[in-house]
Amino acid sequence: xxxxxxxxxAAALAGLEVHEEFTDELVAVCPEQDxxxxxxxxxxxxxxxxxxxxTLAGRPPxxxxxxxxxxxxxWLVVHADxxxxxxxxxxxxxxxASWYERxxxxxxxxxxxxxxxxxxxxxxxxxxxxxxxxxxxxxxxxPEQRHKAVGGPAVTGQGVFRLPLGPVRSGPQxxxxxxFMSGGEDIVVVDMTxxxxxxxxxxxxxxxxxxxxxxxxxxLAGISSFANALAFTRAAERALGASVPPAEExxxxxxxxxxxxYSHLGTISRLAEATGLLVAGAQYGLLKEEALRAAGRLSGxxxxxxxxxxxxxxxxxxxxxxxxxxxxVTEWVTHTKRLRxxxxxxxxxxxxxxxxxxxxxxxxxxxxxxGPVGRAxxxxxxxxxxxxxxxxxxxxxxxxxxxxxxxxxRYQVHALELEQSLAIITQLLEKWPTNxxxxxxxxxRAGSALGWAEAPGGQALHFVTLDDEGLVSRWRARPxxxxxxxxxxxxxxxxxxxxxxxxxEASFAISHAEFDR
Amino acid sequence: xxxxxxxGLRSGIRTTRFPAAGVIAEEQAGSAVEMRWGQLTAAxxxxxxxxxxxxxxxxxxxxxxGTLHFDAGACVMCGKCTRQLPEAFVPVLDxxxxxRSRSQLQMALAWESGRPPTPVDLIREAALVQRRAHRLxxxxxxxxxxxxxxxxxxxxELQMLSAPYLDLHRLGLFFTPTPRHADALLVTGVVxxxxxxxxxxxxxxxxxxKVVIAAGACAVSGGIFANGPTARGPLDRLLPVATYVPGCPxxxxxxxxxxxxxxxxxxxxxxxxxxxxxxxx
Numbered sequence: 001x002x003x004x005x006x007x008x009x010a011a012a013l014a015g016l017e018v019h020e021e022f023t024d025e026l027v028a029v030c031p032e033q034d035x036x037x038x039x040x041x042x043x044x045x046x047x048x049x050x051x052x053x054x055t056l057a058g059r060p061p062x063x064x065x066x067x068x069x070x071x072x073x074x075w076l077v078v079h080a081d082x083x084x085x086x087x088x089x090x091x092x093x094x095x096x097a098s099w100y101e102r103x104x105x106x107x108x109x110x111x112x113x114x115x116x117x118x119x120x121x122x123x124x125x126x127x128x129x130x131x132x133x134x135x136x137x138x139x140x141x142x143p144e145q146r147h148k149a150v151g152g153p154a155v156t157g158q159g160v161f162r163l164p165l166g167p168v169r170s171g172p173q174x175x176x177x178x179x180f181m182s183g184g185e186d187i188v189v190v191d192m193t194x195x196x197x198x199x200x201x202x203x204x205x206x207x208x209x210x211x212x213x214x215x216x217x218x219x220l221a222g223i224s225s226f227a228n229a230l231a232f233t234r235a236a237e238r239a240l241g242a243s244v245p246p247a248e249e250x251x252x253x254x255x256x257x258x259x260x261x262y263s264h265l266g267t268i269s270r271l272a273e274a275t276g277l278l279v280a281g282a283q284y285g286l287l288k289e290e291a292l293r294a295a296g297r298l299s300g301x302x303x304x305x306x307x308x309x310x311x312x313x314x315x316x317x318x319x320x321x322x323x324x325x326x327x328x329v330t331e332w333v334t335h336t337k338r339l340r341x342x343x344x345x346x347x348x349x350x351x352x353x354x355x356x357x358x359x360x361x362x363x364x365x366x367x368x369x370x371g372p373v374g375r376a377x378x379x380x381x382x383x384x385x386x387x388x389x390x391x392x393x394x395x396x397x398x399x400x401x402x403x404x405x406x407x408x409x410r411y412q413v414h415a416l417e418l419e420q421s422l423a424i425i426t427q428l429l430e431k432w433p434t435n436x437x438x439x440x441x442x443x444x445r446a447g448s449a450l451g452w453a454e455a456p457g458g459q460a461l462h463f464v465t466l467d468d469e470g471l472v473s474r475w476r477a478r479p480x481x482x483x484x485x486x487x488x489x490x491x492x493x494x495x496x497x498x499x500x501x502x503x504x505e506a507s508f509a510i511s512h513a514e515f516d517r
Numbered sequence: 518x519x520x521x522x523x524x525g526l527r528s529g530i531r532t533t534r535f536p537a538a539g540v541i542a543e544e545q546a547g548s549a550v551e552m553r554w555g556q557l558t559a560a561x562x563x564x565x566x567x568x569x570x571x572x573x574x575x576x577x578x579x580x581x582x583g584t585l586h587f588d589a590g591a592c593v594m595c596g597k598c599t600r601q602l603p604e605a606f607v608p609v610l611d612x613x614x615x616x617r618s619r620s621q622l623q624m625a626l627a628w629e630s631g632r633p634p635t636p637v638d639l640i641r642e643a644a645l646v647q648r649r650a651h652r653l654x655x656x657x658x659x660x661x662x663x664x665x666x667x668x669x670x671x672x673x674e675l676q677m678l679s680a681p682y683l684d685l686h687r688l689g690l691f692f693t694p695t696p697r698h699a700d701a702l703l704v705t706g707v708v709x710x711x712x713x714x715x716x717x718x719x720x721x722x723x724x725x726x727k728v729v730i731a732a733g734a735c736a737v738s739g740g741i742f743a744n745g746p747t748a749r750g751p752l753d754r755l756l757p758v759a760t761y762v763p764g765c766p767x768x769x770x771x772x773x774x775x776x777x778x779x780x781x782x783x784x785x786x787x788x789x790x791x792x793x794x795x796x797x798x
Contacts, residue, residue: 167711167712167715168663168664168715168716168719169664170694171662171676171692171694172662172664172672172675172676172678172692172703173662173664173672174664174667174669174672175663175664175665175666175712175715195711196666196709196711196712196715197664197666197667197706197709197711197712198666198709198710198711198747199666199707199709199742199745199747199748200745200746200747201742201745203746204742204744204745204746212570215570215593215595215741216741219593219668219670219740219741219742219765220668221668221669221670222667222668222669222670222671222672222673222766223669223670223673225668225670266673266676269680270676277521279521279522279524279525280521282525282680282681283524283525283528285676285677285679285680285681285682286528286531286680286681286682288677288680289677289680289682289683289769292677293546295546296546297546299546300546300547300596300599300608301546301594301596302546302674302766302768303670303673303766305593305594305595305596305765306594306595306596306597314596314600338524342520342521342524345520346521511669512669513666513667513668513669514669
């Protein structure tokens with residue numbers, strides 16, 4: 001964060017004037033007519049981390065882009081107020097913009113001009129139910145029509161058939177619709193129907209104090225409850241200028257890592273079961289249940305809900321619990337290492353994953369993928385390291401990156417990250433701060449800020465705007481699933497068979513609830 | 518492969534003896550919240566209701582005259598009341614919290630002229646007891662799960678039912694992919710507008726007799742999403758619910774109790790010590 005930081009240089013080169021500064025965040029305002037040119041220039045040097053709209057009564061619609069310059073911990077937030085319900089599309093410059101713009105179109109009725117396939121992002125069977133504001137959009141049920149609408153190819157030919165899957169799935173799984181076009185065994189094209197679980201969670205937050213919205217953020221997605229709530233809480237705290245004492249920061253970091261542990265254990269367990277290794281699945285399942293119970297013992301909730309509070313946490317683990325956890329983690333380290341070596345030597349497992357659901361690193365980079373999916377495609381990025389928060393600057397850890405881009409690479413990233421998370425927990429417990437000052441409740445004021453956290457599935461980015469009474473007027477949640485569902489269909493159609501599908505799904509490990517919101 | 522078998526055998530039998538051996542204190546986290554009204558003052562009742570994020574605790578009136586309504590089915594286990602008034606709101610560590618009648622999870626208090634709050638008799642709707650289903654499914658139940666808009670927390674816990682700790686197969690319980698083979702419909706999540714159709718279609722595809730189980734605060738009461746823009750639930754507005762499992766998400770043992778309760782293999786525990794005994798079985 002020197003005066004000549006890369007982000008600042010990039011903003012200056014694009015001709016943007018920085019008008020507000022936080023720690024790790026620069027805010028600029030861009031005139032509507034320069035949007036295409038200036039953001040286009042910026043996107044040459046920066047990645048698009050989020051791109052969303054805010055439509056509040058009595059104010060012009062506002063577009064916000066969140067950009068990330070590599071090797072710089074400072075985020076760049078660019079706002080642009082619109083005078084008309086349309087804006088120039090950035091999709092031709094950055095593929096990552098495509099789904100964000102379809103989301104803006106669906107939720108706010110702002111038209112991305114020049115978008116190659118301007119269709120609503122969520123394609124559920126009902127009509128217009130999921131729009132937040134503005135005109136209703138006609139959804140179409142005919143797959144041919146839908147292909148036309150989303151710009152995907154409609155496959156026809158002798159022997160080509162359509163295999164629908166979902167929204168009600170076979171086991172205890174989340175609801176989501178898929179439709180495979182196949183010539184027999186191979187997956188030619190996958191058409192995803194996302195949005196069945198749309199709950200309107202962002203809108204529900206409006207007009208409520210941030211302390212209450214934490215409860216909602218925790219229920220964005222079960223398996224990343226803590227990380228998403230942490231990103232939201234940090235956004236609200238940054239907007240209010242609140243600070244968190246070290247003991248509470250350690251508690252948050254500890255719980256965030258514990259969540260990564262049980263989430264990754266669950267992912268590997270499901271992946272092993274998808275390849276038919278039931279014993280391996282059961283062994284990882286045992287460890288996941290133990291981790292969930294540890295979370296329950298430490299926080300009173302198996303999914304760590306009800307822990308976060310603005311500027312503080314509801315509890316700090318007692319020393320006796322911390323010592324108990326230390327012993328427990330030492331055991332888990334032994335078990336996970338043993339199981340990882342066993343899995344790597346099991347040919348039925350490894351062969352099944354190799355070259356399955358392959359994504360090119362260039363494709364991943366174009367779409368700015370996050371989390372284990374991105375890191376399995378050589379994207380060396382992790383907000384814990386690149387935008388440090390909480391107690392992460394006080395611990396040492398590695399960010400595993402693999403370049404193969406297939407299901408095996410995603411498995412490896414998950415398995416290695418699991419061991420890193422256990423190592424972080426051990427370090428936190430050993431370095432636990434003493435004589436931490438008591439937390440002070442934050443003041444009430446207007447403002448807006450960005451908050452981030454590394455969820456098990458990748459970077460969770462939340463943007464919060466508070467009004468004069470300190471109530472949430474806009475909450476934008478961009479959990480990792482929003483980014484990582486984008487390449488899913490592409491990966492499925494990279495020369496895989498229908499029987500590979502369970503492996504593909506387990507290796508991506510992304511939540512529908514997180515995407516649908 | 519043989520190393521897996523040896524490794525698996527070496528970890529021994531880890532499966533819980535729940536429910537045969539009663540409750541084993543494995544869970545440190547509560548499965549639901551219980552209200553112990555004895556210590557509660559009117560002022561506390563009013564303040565605790567204000568901090569509840571859902572409609573689990575609602576109060577009206579003043580410190581002089583007023584009422585409080587407690588609904589464990591709407592509780593999302595946020596821990597606000599249990600930290601604020603640990604004497605009056607207690608996490609239930611016994612996982613047998615599933616009930617057959619929605620009102621079994623509810624309780625009301627009233628106070629007047631500054632006297633301390635006392636319980637009010639609620640109108641208890643009759644529980645939906647499906648004797649034929651109990652008789653037919655006694656030894657084995659095939660479950661069709663539908664996620665009607667949950668956060669994936671309930672699914673995560675349902676997946677833990679198949680893990681060795683709980684192992685639902687030992688009790689004759691199985692998940693089935695097709696509704697045609699299913700005896701029970703287990704629904705999680707507040708029913709969203711987009712999932713209403715698929716949910717009802719699944720229910721219609723199931724043969725008679727069939728039982729419906731609402732699992733988790735969202736399905737039971739709407740939970741935190743009760744007033745959401747796309748919420749069509751709670752589930753009993755759409756389907757005849759035989760068993761309610763509270764929790765956000767319900768613990769795996771609570772889910773197991775709910776499944777056994779639905780086929781008459783377990784009995785209701787929650788709220789029983791409060792003197793409400795309208796259970797027909």
